[in-house]
Amino acid sequence: MGVLFVDGNQAVAMGAIYAGCTFFAAYPITPASTLLEAMLKALPARGGIVLQGEDEIASIGYCLGASMAGMKTMTATSGPGVSLYSENVSFAIAGEIPIVIVNVMRQGPSTGSATRGADGDIQFMRWGCSGGLPLIVLAPTDVRDCFTLTVHAFNLAERFRCPVFLASNKEIGMTYETLDMDTVEKPPLIDRASHTSGSFLPFQVDTGQDVPAFLAIGGPTLVRQTSSTHGPDGYITADPSLIQVGVERLQRKIEAKVSSFTYYDLQEMKDARILLVAYGITARAARAAAEVLFRDRGTPSSLLVLKTLWPVPERVLLTAAEKVDRVLVLEMNLGQYVYEVRRVLAAKRVDFYGKMSGQLITPAEIVREVLRG
Amino acid sequence: MASLLNPHRPPVFCPGCSHDRSVRGLDRALQEMGLKADEVVIVSDIGCSGLFDTFFQTHAFHGLHGRALTYAAGIKLSRPDLKVIVTMGDGGLGIGGAHLLAACRRNLDLTLLVLNNFNFGMTGGQFSCTTPEQSSVASGFLNALERPMDLCTVAASAGAPFVTRASVYQKDLSRLIVEAVSFDGFSVVDLWSICPARYLKRNPISPKDIERAMAKLPVFHGPVATNARNEYGRNYRQKSGRQTVDPDWKGVDKLYEPPVKERRELVLLGSAGERVITAGHLLAGAAVLAGMRVTQKNDYNITVMRGPSVTELIISPGPITYTGVEQPDVVIGLSQEGVNRGRDLFERMTSWGRVFSTMGVEIPATSAQILEVDLKAARIKKKERALAMLSILARTGDPLTGQMLTRALEQTFHGKRLTEALDVLQRAATLPGFQEKP
Numbered sequence: 001m002g003v004l005f006v007d008g009n010q011a012v013a014m015g016a017i018y019a020g021c022t023f024f025a026a027y028p029i030t031p032a033s034t035l036l037e038a039m040l041k042a043l044p045a046r047g048g049i050v051l052q053g054e055d056e057i058a059s060i061g062y063c064l065g066a067s068m069a070g071m072k073t074m075t076a077t078s079g080p081g082v083s084l085y086s087e088n089v090s091f092a093i094a095g096e097i098p099i100v101i102v103n104v105m106r107q108g109p110s111t112g113s114a115t116r117g118a119d120g121d122i123q124f125m126r127w128g129c130s131g132g133l134p135l136i137v138l139a140p141t142d143v144r145d146c147f148t149l150t151v152h153a154f155n156l157a158e159r160f161r162c163p164v165f166l167a168s169n170k171e172i173g174m175t176y177e178t179l180d181m182d183t184v185e186k187p188p189l190i191d192r193a194s195h196t197s198g199s200f201l202p203f204q205v206d207t208g209q210d211v212p213a214f215l216a217i218g219g220p221t222l223v224r225q226t227s228s229t230h231g232p233d234g235y236i237t238a239d240p241s242l243i244q245v246g247v248e249r250l251q252r253k254i255e256a257k258v259s260s261f262t263y264y265d266l267q268e269m270k271d272a273r274i275l276l277v278a279y280g281i282t283a284r285a286a287r288a289a290a291e292v293l294f295r296d297r298g299t300p301s302s303l304l305v306l307k308t309l310w311p312v313p314e315r316v317l318l319t320a321a322e323k324v325d326r327v328l329v330l331e332m333n334l335g336q337y338v339y340e341v342r343r344v345l346a347a348k349r350v351d352f353y354g355k356m357s358g359q360l361i362t363p364a365e366i367v368r369e370v371l372r373g
Numbered sequence: 374m375a376s377l378l379n380p381h382r383p384p385v386f387c388p389g390c391s392h393d394r395s396v397r398g399l400d401r402a403l404q405e406m407g408l409k410a411d412e413v414v415i416v417s418d419i420g421c422s423g424l425f426d427t428f429f430q431t432h433a434f435h436g437l438h439g440r441a442l443t444y445a446a447g448i449k450l451s452r453p454d455l456k457v458i459v460t461m462g463d464g465g466l467g468i469g470g471a472h473l474l475a476a477c478r479r480n481l482d483l484t485l486l487v488l489n490n491f492n493f494g495m496t497g498g499q500f501s502c503t504t505p506e507q508s509s510v511a512s513g514f515l516n517a518l519e520r521p522m523d524l525c526t527v528a529a530s531a532g533a534p535f536v537t538r539a540s541v542y543q544k545d546l547s548r549l550i551v552e553a554v555s556f557d558g559f560s561v562v563d564l565w566s567i568c569p570a571r572y573l574k575r576n577p578i579s580p581k582d583i584e585r586a587m588a589k590l591p592v593f594h595g596p597v598a599t600n601a602r603n604e605y606g607r608n609y610r611q612k613s614g615r616q617t618v619d620p621d622w623k624g625v626d627k628l629y630e631p632p633v634k635e636r637r638e639l640v641l642l643g644s645a646g647e648r649v650i651t652a653g654h655l656l657a658g659a660a661v662l663a664g665m666r667v668t669q670k671n672d673y674n675i676t677v678m679r680g681p682s683v684t685e686l687i688i689s690p691g692p693i694t695y696t697g698v699e700q701p702d703v704v705i706g707l708s709q710e711g712v713n714r715g716r717d718l719f720e721r722m723t724s725w726g727r728v729f730s731t732m733g734v735e736i737p738a739t740s741a742q743i744l745e746v747d748l749k750a751a752r753i754k755k756k757e758r759a760l761a762m763l764s765i766l767a768r769t770g771d772p773l774t775g776q777m778l779t780r781a782l783e784q785t786f787h788g789k790r791l792t793e794a795l796d797v798l799q800r801a802a803t804l805p806g807f808q809e810k811p
Contacts, residue, residue, distance in 0.1 A: 177696075
């Protein structure tokens with residue numbers, strides 16, 4: 001297989017097809033609309049379904065219905081659409097409905113700038129829906145990641161029965177790059193665990209398990225799905241102990257397993273006194289800056305590129321920062337993920353550099369911040 | 374057939390609530406149709422209509438307020454064999470109005486039962502989109518200011534092929550529901566009901582009053598002839614079955630040795646309509662043919678046919694980290710607004726750098742060599758400018774050759790579009806280029 005020249009959104013579509021996505025619905029929005037375009041070209045011809053929803057609420061709603069009917073589903077939007085997804089995202093958490101949500105971020109707040117990149121939704125994706133229970137957010141840095149992390153996103157949605165965000169950015173989603181598929185990591189596929197024997201309750205977990213076995217709506221065993229606070233039987237409940245056990249399980253099933261899906265690149269340099277922490281498109285400027293710092297200034301710096309953002313991979317952060325005196329967090333916003341880094345590395349000096357002008361953070365700016373000391 | 378009512382959860386509506394009739398009417402209809410529990414999905418909305426899924430022993434999906442039609446569509450498209458029935462109140466109808474219109478236009482085989490009791494029962498009896506102006510409800514004078522909406526007229530004008538208006542007190546209720554559920558397409562039933570807990574207290578109406586009020590409105594009784602058409606799901610499967618897999622995501626193999634092996638940064642500064650991004654693709658395509666790695670980062674305004682259009686390319690034998698262009702080796706300036714957008718680039722260029730500019734475009738101070746090209750002399754039109762400049766760039770052999778550009782064109786365009794593009798190359802060949810390097 002030769003070399004492709006695709007944008008990040010097309011690479012996400014390729015990852016989705018590879019992962020077995022059978023249902024995609026979205027409302028057009030720049031800079032996510034080329035993903036709708038790519039899925040429309042790719043999926044129906046392969047027997048899947050693509051819908052252009054009347055709005056973002058409908059688009060994610062179609063996916064949730066389809067997911068409960070057993071389909072692997074994905075939707076895609078940008079910040080304004082994520083706002084409209086909010087209520088259905090908390091439904092997907094509560095109802096344990098697998099779905100992959102691609103957020104190709106653009107400059108906000110509000111309508112902002114449709115054709116300018118940003119990473120302004122990093123806290124919003126985690127905390128932007130009612131109830132405050134966790135979900136998973138993965139952040140690609142390039143087209144290779146767009147493919148591989150999309151496959152991971154489907155696998156995680158299936159494995160934990162939860163919504164998984166792919167935190168892309170206009171600068172990744174609409175930037176074209178060469179992609180050699182022969183060298184791209186293609187993770188093995190995971191399907192949601194099916195209930196196999198015995199009586200079935202839609203939200204019952206087996207002993208030692210935190211994720212209920214799945215049966216699709218429409219099979220011989222009757223299935224209930226509900227957005228109401230429910231017990232294992234899927235009926236609304238007011239029993240405080242059942243409620244508490246239920247929400248604690250929803251939290252634990254994801255947070256306790258984060259080490260099994262912490263994706264990151266750690267580039268350690270001998271004698272480095274500083275650790276750069278970055279994600280998304282900014283990670284690439286950070287990589288370039290680390291090269292310049294060493295080559296031109298003789299300043300070694302280590303670099304941690306986080307590809308799992310939520311739940312926060314605390315152990316990786318702690319280990320990566322062990323040997324340095326200073327941590328510099330780089331973000332295309334006014335400072336969001338830095339709060340998590342400061343929380344985890346409370347004893348360290350954690351600095352922040354960010355920009356939110358629709359322009360990329362440049363390697364030169366990072367070099368300057370590092371040398372500022 | 375047996376009743377599909379849930380023996381463990383009998384209907385518990387307020388005493389005298391007409392929703393009880395709707396539950397039993399629906400159950401009788403499902404029995405008459407001989408449907409089995411696992412053939413039916415009840416998708417319920419929020420409010421009292423949201424209790425329906427618990428009263429039936431079928432597949433059940435209870436979701437967010439106003440969004441029931443969206444979940445139902447997802448289920449039905451995934452499992453066309455299931456009977457999917459949506460229960461919704463006049464509250465869900467109002468908040469989910471966009472979904473109603475979409476469902477009517479789409480004509481997927483779903484049945485929507487709107488339990489229309491003219492107010493929000495659960496939240497305290499506020500007015501809904503169907504509350505009459507003269508009613509007394511918990512929203513003070515507000516409902517007197519808004520006209521109620523006639524669901525049936527709206528649904529029919531939005532394209533619903535089956536619309537029925539009925540009172541829950543009608544003796545033939547279950548037969549009407551059978552007609553709706555059996556209909557091959559989207560069916561809407563506007564079920565006029567009475568809410569004893571809220572609405573009835575301040576608005577003493579009887580089943581007779583409902584009949585009289587209904588008689589004043591247009592009659593809707595089943596199929597709407599002007600909206601008759603094929604069902605969406607079947608249409609979808611027919612049309613999607615005829616699609617060809619495109620793109621096939623098969624890559625390109627290396628055809629040429631790269632004319633230069635060093636990293637190059639190139640920027641095209643132009644305007645919408647000059648095919649700047651396409652030219653960037655062609656340049657990238659040529660570099661890929663020489664086994665190089667490429668990134669192409671684009672910058673343009675959201676206005677489609679207006680405003681600057683900028684494309685930045687990095688061509689490199691090794692991995693590319695930062696995707697922004699810092700010190701361009703080549704800048705092609707096609708229009709003044711494009712050049713203005715990228716004006717910071719010029720002072721960063723070295724004397725090795727080359728600028729190709731359209732005649733008349735003012736280039737900011739730069740150490741780079743400038744070639745001003747009179748594109749009009751070769752009758753190059755606006756949409757051909759970027760490609761013409763690429764062909765002049767190709768004459769330098771850095772970072773692409775004419776052969777690579779032609780091959781990239783042949784890969785990208787076909788038929789008339791290719792002929793036109795090759796003609797641009799021919800015309801551009803008559804224009805002067807940079808002096809050959811000594």
